[in-house]
Amino acid sequence: MKDHAHLATEFNKDEPRVDWHDKTLWFIREKRDKAAGGVPEWEWLRDTASAIKENVLSNLSEYLLQFEDHATQNGVVVHWAADAKEHNEIVYGLLKKHGVDKMVKSKSMLTEECHLNEFLGEQGIEVVDTDLGERVVQLAGEPPSHIVLPCIHKKKEEIGEIFHEHLGTPAGNADPQFLTHAARLHLREKFITRRVALTGVNFAVAETGEFVVCTNEGNADMGAHLADVHIACMGIEKLIPLRQHLGVFLRLLTRSATGQPITTYSSHFKQPRPGQEMHIVLVDNGRSAHLGRKDFRNSLKCIRCAACFNTCPVYRRSGGHSYHTAVAGPIGSILSPNLDMKKYSDLPFASTLCGSCSNVCPVKIDIHEQLYKWRQVIVQDGNAPVSKTMAMKTMSWVLSNPSVYHTAGKAGRWFMLRAPFTVNNGLNPWYKQRDMPEVPKESFGEWYKRNRK
Amino acid sequence: MHRGWYFRNKPIPGANCMRVGLFIPCYVDQFYPQVGIATLHLLEKYGCEVVYPPNQTCCGQPMANSGFGHLTQGCNDLFIKNFSEFEYIVCPSGSCTLHIKDHLHGSYEGPGDGADGIRRKIYELVEFLTDVLKVENIDASFPHKVGVHQSCHGQRGLKLSQMTELMAPPFSKPEKLLKMVKGIQLIDLGRKDECCGFGGTFCVAEEAVSVKMGKDRVADHLQHGAEYITGADMSCLMHLEGILRRQKSPVQVKHIAEILDSKE
Numbered sequence: 001m002k003d004h005a006h007l008a009t010e011f012n013k014d015e016p017r018v019d020w021h022d023k024t025l026w027f028i029r030e031k032r033d034k035a036a037g038g039v040p041e042w043e044w045l046r047d048t049a050s051a052i053k054e055n056v057l058s059n060l061s062e063y064l065l066q067f068e069d070h071a072t073q074n075g076v077v078v079h080w081a082a083d084a085k086e087h088n089e090i091v092y093g094l095l096k097k098h099g100v101d102k103m104v105k106s107k108s109m110l111t112e113e114c115h116l117n118e119f120l121g122e123q124g125i126e127v128v129d130t131d132l133g134e135r136v137v138q139l140a141g142e143p144p145s146h147i148v149l150p151c152i153h154k155k156k157e158e159i160g161e162i163f164h165e166h167l168g169t170p171a172g173n174a175d176p177q178f179l180t181h182a183a184r185l186h187l188r189e190k191f192i193t194r195r196v197a198l199t200g201v202n203f204a205v206a207e208t209g210e211f212v213v214c215t216n217e218g219n220a221d222m223g224a225h226l227a228d229v230h231i232a233c234m235g236i237e238k239l240i241p242l243r244q245h246l247g248v249f250l251r252l253l254t255r256s257a258t259g260q261p262i263t264t265y266s267s268h269f270k271q272p273r274p275g276q277e278m279h280i281v282l283v284d285n286g287r288s289a290h291l292g293r294k295d296f297r298n299s300l301k302c303i304r305c306a307a308c309f310n311t312c313p314v315y316r317r318s319g320g321h322s323y324h325t326a327v328a329g330p331i332g333s334i335l336s337p338n339l340d341m342k343k344y345s346d347l348p349f350a351s352t353l354c355g356s357c358s359n360v361c362p363v364k365i366d367i368h369e370q371l372y373k374w375r376q377v378i379v380q381d382g383n384a385p386v387s388k389t390m391a392m393k394t395m396s397w398v399l400s401n402p403s404v405y406h407t408a409g410k411a412g413r414w415f416m417l418r419a420p421f422t423v424n425n426g427l428n429p430w431y432k433q434r435d436m437p438e439v440p441k442e443s444f445g446e447w448y449k450r451n452r453k
Numbered sequence: 454m455h456r457g458w459y460f461r462n463k464p465i466p467g468a469n470c471m472r473v474g475l476f477i478p479c480y481v482d483q484f485y486p487q488v489g490i491a492t493l494h495l496l497e498k499y500g501c502e503v504v505y506p507p508n509q510t511c512c513g514q515p516m517a518n519s520g521f522g523h524l525t526q527g528c529n530d531l532f533i534k535n536f537s538e539f540e541y542i543v544c545p546s547g548s549c550t551l552h553i554k555d556h557l558h559g560s561y562e563g564p565g566d567g568a569d570g571i572r573r574k575i576y577e578l579v580e581f582l583t584d585v586l587k588v589e590n591i592d593a594s595f596p597h598k599v600g601v602h603q604s605c606h607g608q609r610g611l612k613l614s615q616m617t618e619l620m621a622p623p624f625s626k627p628e629k630l631l632k633m634v635k636g637i638q639l640i641d642l643g644r645k646d647e648c649c650g651f652g653g654t655f656c657v658a659e660e661a662v663s664v665k666m667g668k669d670r671v672a673d674h675l676q677h678g679a680e681y682i683t684g685a686d687m688s689c690l691m692h693l694e695g696i697l698r699r700q701k702s703p704v705q706v707k708h709i710a711e712i713l714d715s716k717e
Contacts, residue, residue, distance in 0.1 A: 392521040
């Protein structure tokens with residue numbers, strides 16, 4: 001399997017596209033700055049949100065039981081899934097029970113994480129993603145490249161082609177308004193005819209058993225309101241204790257995500273309407289294990305706003321698919337190793353540790369510090385390549401012995417001066433697109449010895 | 454010439470003289486001695502008694518950031534041995550300073566390991582000049598258009614300047630110092646504090662993204678008319694210099710110490 005560096009290298013073969021991708025996402029980062037700047041208590045909100053989530057993580061089992069109690073009292077059926085497999089089977093079981101082989105689904109990164117669509121596809125169930133961006137990547141046969149903007153890697157001309165192929169729009173038409181209208185007609189038909197709708201959950205309120213789903217397109221509502229069965233799937237960390245806490249999180253979420261003051265639709269679901277069935281699937285899938293990792297537990301505070309994606313200079317220039325995981329970007333790089341340390345051992349290294357991610361995070365996750373800590377855990381667990389381990393051991397030996405260091409430095413500079421081809425060649429990744437520094441005739445240490453002693 | 458300059462500026466005995474251990478990062482020692490010399494000049498100019506312990510090597514960050522923190526004990530022990538005796542330790546690199554502050558540890562956990570004191574008395578050059586020496590005047594001139602690269606570890610780690618992500622009042626310690634230099638013209642940038650992509654071993658392990666980030670940073674400075682790019686971390690500047698030279702650009706990089714010590 002190709003790692004982040006390889007996939008990012010491929011992405012960078014088309015430099016104008018990288019520029020476009022970078023500028024598009026930077027535009028969203030700037031919108032976020034503007035929106036956040038309009039809230040005088042912004043930093044206080046971040047502190048508060050972080051503290052509320054800290055409380056949730058410290059009392060998760062209690063809040064979960066409280067939520068289950070209240071939701072059950074409201075007439076909602078609550079399911080517990082230990083892992084992705086159980087989650088997928090619960091959803092499949094509900095579809096089977098109702099004799100349904102088609103369903104609509106609004107945005108849910110959890111179902112991406114559990115690979116629900118593939119699983120249901122294998123069982124002969126057709127899933128239509130109703131978020132416009134998700135529908136685009138679904139038609140293209142690709143996973144989302146961004147958790148909030150799933151098809152941000154696609155240009156409008158490419159979307160025009162996909163729609164031409166799958167929805168029969170005229171070839172060469174890439175007018176966003178026209179294409180959106182075509183998608184609307186296409187999706188309306190699905191909403192009206194599907195009896196089961198699956199949605200994600202942004203916040204679940206322990207106090208009341210309600211849950212809130214945030215969308216800009218109203219597609220979660222269209223699905224849930226027209227279907228006989230509403231299935232809402234959520235990771236167990238999505239809880240907040242009180243309804244009033246929504247006043248903190250809803251203000252932070254979309255300002256951080258897209259720079260809007262609030263999502264177009266923030267829909268509160270409490271109980272099924274008469275004749276409707278409502279199900280909630282509470283999914284662990286590694287979250288309990290993650291909660292047990294002291295250094296990494298607070299990454300479970302994440303509310304999936306993707307502000308860290310948009311600000312990340314590496315993400316913007318490597319694209320979401322280079323992370324080869326459902327949740328890409330900086331947050332994905334600290335969540336994924338918990339799911340499979342070997343498979344995702346490259347991700348914590350796909351960062352310069354610049355720290356911008358931690359600064360934009362609305363729940364103040366110390367993302368860049370966790371990236372550093374994951375690197376240590378991954379290496380200690382034996383996932384570093386042998387060549388790297390050897391290089392590091394040599395470097396450590398040289399730098400631990402001043403006389404070796406001085407000799408090596410002198411020798412290195414001698415070679416660079418007299419035989420520059422030993423470093424200025426294709427084997428040196430630095431030299432590929434950058435010149436080496438000019439070699440001085442003496443080191444600072446040598447100069448100091450001559451001038452100050 | 455340096456010698457004569459030194460004696461003219463030798464601190465007056467008993468006059469508030471600070472004993473400073475000078476920590477010059479390994480790559481600065483080997484490739485950019487002029488940055489070490491400028492740092493030494495500056496500290497001496499402000500009356501510090503500066504000592505460069507000759508057996509110093511590296512802070513250990515290259516190993517630690519690569520996930521090999523467990524291989525840094527040799528560097529840690531050496532660092533503690535070299536620098537324990539000083540009142541202050543000053544280093545012309547935000548990144549190396551931050552690494553020592555965050556990760557230096559003795560061979561055993563707990564108080565008395567020798568690392569704790571060092572972590573608290575090490576300063577990056579800019580913060581030492583502004584916060585400890587409280588420099589208000591600089592006798593330097595550099596009549597050029599200069600772009601300031603905010604290196605991430607200095608900025609976001611040591612808080613040398615306000616970060617654009619935070620909704621908080623702006624400040625910049627490097628710019629405060631640079632503005633005291635005669636003739637200097639600081640340029641504005643499109644992206645004030647975006648990472649240059651150096652990132653330690655990232656610069657070779659993720660060569661494609663690293664270079665692209667560097668090219669974009671360079672382009673921002675060039676578009677805004679920079680003749681020089683400066684900053685408080687030579688590692689970022691080395692990366693940007695590599696790109697500038699490959700592009701055959703006349704624009705040069707200069708460490709902030711060189712500009713603050715400059716008489717043009």
